[in-house]
Amino acid sequence: MLKIQGRYLSGKTSRQQFGCLEAFENQTVYLVTSDPESRARIGTGDIKVASRLGSTPREIYLGENQLFTTDDHDAADQLVLILRGKNNAFLHKLESNLTVIFVALVLTVLFVAGATIYGVPKAAEVIAHKFPGFTSEKFSDGLAVLDQTLFEPSQLEAEQKQRVEQLFRPFLDAHAQLNPRIYFRSGIGANAFALPNGEIIFTDEFVELAEHDNELIAVLLHELGHLKHKHIARRAIQDAMITLMTLFIIGDIGSADLVTAIPILLLDLSYSREFEREADHYAVEQLLAADIPVEYFASIMQKLYEHGKAQQDDETDFEMPRYLSTHPASEERITLIQERVFKDGSQKPEQATPPTQ
Amino acid sequence: MIENGMGTASDSVQQTGSSEKAAGKLAIFDFRGDGLEYFKIWIVNILLTIVTLGIYSAWATVRNHRYFYSNLYLDGNNFSYLAEPMQILKGRVIAVIAFIAYYYALTNYPVYGLLATAALVFAIPYFYNQSLAFNARMSAYKNIQFRFKGSYGEAFMVLYIWPLVGVLTLGILIPLSMLKMHQYVVRNSAYGTCNFSYEAKHFDYAKIFLVLLGAGLTIGGLSWFITLMFSDAAILGIVLFSVFYFAAFIYFMVQMSNLYFRSSSLGEHQFDANLDMSGMAKVVLINALLIVLTLGLYLPAAKVRMTKYIAENVALNISGSLDHFIAAEQESVSALGEQMGQVFDFGT
Numbered sequence: 001m002l003k004i005q006g007r008y009l010s011g012k013t014s015r016q017q018f019g020c021l022e023a024f025e026n027q028t029v030y031l032v033t034s035d036p037e038s039r040a041r042i043g044t045g046d047i048k049v050a051s052r053l054g055s056t057p058r059e060i061y062l063g064e065n066q067l068f069t070t071d072d073h074d075a076a077d078q079l080v081l082i083l084r085g086k087n088n089a090f091l092h093k094l095e096s097n098l099t100v101i102f103v104a105l106v107l108t109v110l111f112v113a114g115a116t117i118y119g120v121p122k123a124a125e126v127i128a129h130k131f132p133g134f135t136s137e138k139f140s141d142g143l144a145v146l147d148q149t150l151f152e153p154s155q156l157e158a159e160q161k162q163r164v165e166q167l168f169r170p171f172l173d174a175h176a177q178l179n180p181r182i183y184f185r186s187g188i189g190a191n192a193f194a195l196p197n198g199e200i201i202f203t204d205e206f207v208e209l210a211e212h213d214n215e216l217i218a219v220l221l222h223e224l225g226h227l228k229h230k231h232i233a234r235r236a237i238q239d240a241m242i243t244l245m246t247l248f249i250i251g252d253i254g255s256a257d258l259v260t261a262i263p264i265l266l267l268d269l270s271y272s273r274e275f276e277r278e279a280d281h282y283a284v285e286q287l288l289a290a291d292i293p294v295e296y297f298a299s300i301m302q303k304l305y306e307h308g309k310a311q312q313d314d315e316t317d318f319e320m321p322r323y324l325s326t327h328p329a330s331e332e333r334i335t336l337i338q339e340r341v342f343k344d345g346s347q348k349p350e351q352a353t354p355p356t357q
Numbered sequence: 358m359i360e361n362g363m364g365t366a367s368d369s370v371q372q373t374g375s376s377e378k379a380a381g382k383l384a385i386f387d388f389r390g391d392g393l394e395y396f397k398i399w400i401v402n403i404l405l406t407i408v409t410l411g412i413y414s415a416w417a418t419v420r421n422h423r424y425f426y427s428n429l430y431l432d433g434n435n436f437s438y439l440a441e442p443m444q445i446l447k448g449r450v451i452a453v454i455a456f457i458a459y460y461y462a463l464t465n466y467p468v469y470g471l472l473a474t475a476a477l478v479f480a481i482p483y484f485y486n487q488s489l490a491f492n493a494r495m496s497a498y499k500n501i502q503f504r505f506k507g508s509y510g511e512a513f514m515v516l517y518i519w520p521l522v523g524v525l526t527l528g529i530l531i532p533l534s535m536l537k538m539h540q541y542v543v544r545n546s547a548y549g550t551c552n553f554s555y556e557a558k559h560f561d562y563a564k565i566f567l568v569l570l571g572a573g574l575t576i577g578g579l580s581w582f583i584t585l586m587f588s589d590a591a592i593l594g595i596v597l598f599s600v601f602y603f604a605a606f607i608y609f610m611v612q613m614s615n616l617y618f619r620s621s622s623l624g625e626h627q628f629d630a631n632l633d634m635s636g637m638a639k640v641v642l643i644n645a646l647l648i649v650l651t652l653g654l655y656l657p658a659a660k661v662r663m664t665k666y667i668a669e670n671v672a673l674n675i676s677g678s679l680d681h682f683i684a685a686e687q688e689s690v691s692a693l694g695e696q697m698g699q700v701f702d703f704g705t
Contacts, residue, residue, distance in 0.1 A: 104404035107404055
């Protein structure tokens with residue numbers, strides 16, 4: 001006979017009694033309590049022994065919500081063996097086996113690293129290109145929203161706008177499948193960017209900052225690179241996947257904490273920098289194909305960097321740390337552009353002096 | 358206006374007579390979990406979740422919850438978590454499908470997407486109630502389950518209307534909206550057939566905000582002054598403000614938790630809490646440091662440390678004994694609301 005000492009709670013009131021379970025080899029089980037004195041047979045089909053979990057008391061449910069708890073785990077395991085012919089200690093064995101813990105630790109670290117570095121970006125790329133429905137470009141009032149919140153109308157002369165549009169025409173035509181359209185706005189400093197539906201916005205300040213047509217073209221090609229590679233859609237998919245992964249792995253611990261929010265933010269920024277490099281790469285390729293010296297791209301990057309720095313200097317002396325930036329450092333980008341030129345051997349890598357018009 | 362409706366909550370409480378108050382004893386909550394032990398359970402959970410492509414996550418959730426409930430003791434007895442993994446899995450699958458459908462509609466059919474958003478806004482109070490009810494139902498102490506029964510209208514008020522009133526009054530009534538929320542959750546909760554009650558004043562809440570506002574203005578002014586006077590010392594102003602920000606965060610957490618517990622009671626038994634800033638700051642800083650140094654692997658042990666700290670600073674003033682609670686009728690509650698809350702990110 002197996003005897004398990006423990007505590008009994010009827011499930012009707014919160015009063016606890018000490019008692020024991022007696023289990024016989026012929027699968028009959030009795031609950032014995034002393035206050036009031038009783039000995040009751042329990043239907044074996046109603047007995048549910050919870051799996052062992054750390055050093056928490058073992059819960060044995062006796063049908064109709066009666067609960068018997070014990071700290072005698074060995075006896076509880078034996079009870080399961082008598083009732084079911086096999087034990088339910090599998091998870092506890094895994095959780096107390098140091099080899100399993102070590103393997104789990106290594107695999108988890110490898111999986112998370114692999115997923116964030118390769119898996120998620122690759123999956124997002126495939127989804128964005130193969131299932132355009134998921135990241136539709138039809139949803140297109142992005143510019144309208146920005147017009148209401150951030151932008152002011154462009155102050156450029158009509159002729160100047162027309163001239164730039166003329167200049168861009170061949171490149172836009174070459175990328176007709178992306179449906180690119182050019183807009184001019186002002187109000188946010190020198191900048192240019194693309195929205196997922198093909199709208200490319202140049203600011204007045206940017207157009208004025210560029211000293212050469214080829215500089216404008218270089219930046220246009222960079223933005224077309226973003227569109228071509230569906231960067232905005234991919235970033236949204238990547239963020240969603242990372243959020244889901246975080247929820248699955250540490251969701252039970254609390255997902256809105258600062259400690260999990262910061263790594264996710266840093267990861268998102270690093271994805272963004274990778275996309276900038278990809279767009280830079282695309283722009284350089286296209287410039288070379290169009291026989292435009294790549295130095296123009298380097299020089300406009302340099303100007304944007306100085307422009308941004310001049311604006312920042314007014315407010316503070318701090319420079320944004322690299323890992324907190326959405327874009328790679330300008331020096332790095334300029335160096336990469338120049339290296340690219342040098343590798344092709346077609347042109348001599350010179351210091352990025354602004355070409356004269 | 359806050360006093361309204363208080364009578365009903367305390368009327369339903371069993372009256373044991375005030376003479377027993379003298380014979381009361383203070384029972385401190387006690388969390389007996391261990392960081393290393395939980396780490397092992399956690400890492401095996403993750404491994405099995407990865408290997409089963411996420412399906413095991415429902416079992417992992419139950420195991421995680423069980424660990425924290427079963428290790429929490431009050432007056433010599435522990436709590437227990439009752440949910441079955443299959444319930445959680447079903448809710449989770451439906452919630453994830455709903456989320457993907459919602460996202461798909463929003464990007465492809467903006468009109469339907471916006472309709473879905475509007476529908477979601479009205480569905481959230483329902484799911485919020487379901488979620489609270491599920492969590493209460495699945496929690497038990499001394500084999501008596503907790504319950505939650507809130508009305509849709511009240512949930513709508515505390516989720517949308519009171520916060521909106523708070524914003525429209527430029528924050529003056531934000532403390533009131535928090536009070537309403539806490540009142541709603543606690544007063545609609547019960548242990549067995551015994552209701553919880555919640556007694557707090559608007560000013561108890563406002564005080565916490567006023568202290569923060571006063572300290573914020575002082576520190577903000579001071580760092581502005583430093584930056585203005587010594588332009589080279591701008592860094593000092595930023596450091597000062599960061600320290601303040603952290604202190605304010607700790608202060609808010611500590612004061613709110615203390616207020617919440619001290620205002621709550623279960624029948625004749627009154628909760629008490631004595632969290633303090635230095636203790637809480639120590640726990641938060643040690644946890645943050647170790648989590649960063651271990652690239653997140655310290656997370657489970659950090660949760661154990663935080664739970665231990667909060668548990669040992671919360672107590673129940675037991676008037677008489679905790680032996681006389683009676684179980685309520687069984688009702689089944691699905692896990693869908695809880696899982697919708699997780700996936701659509703509107704938790705408790």
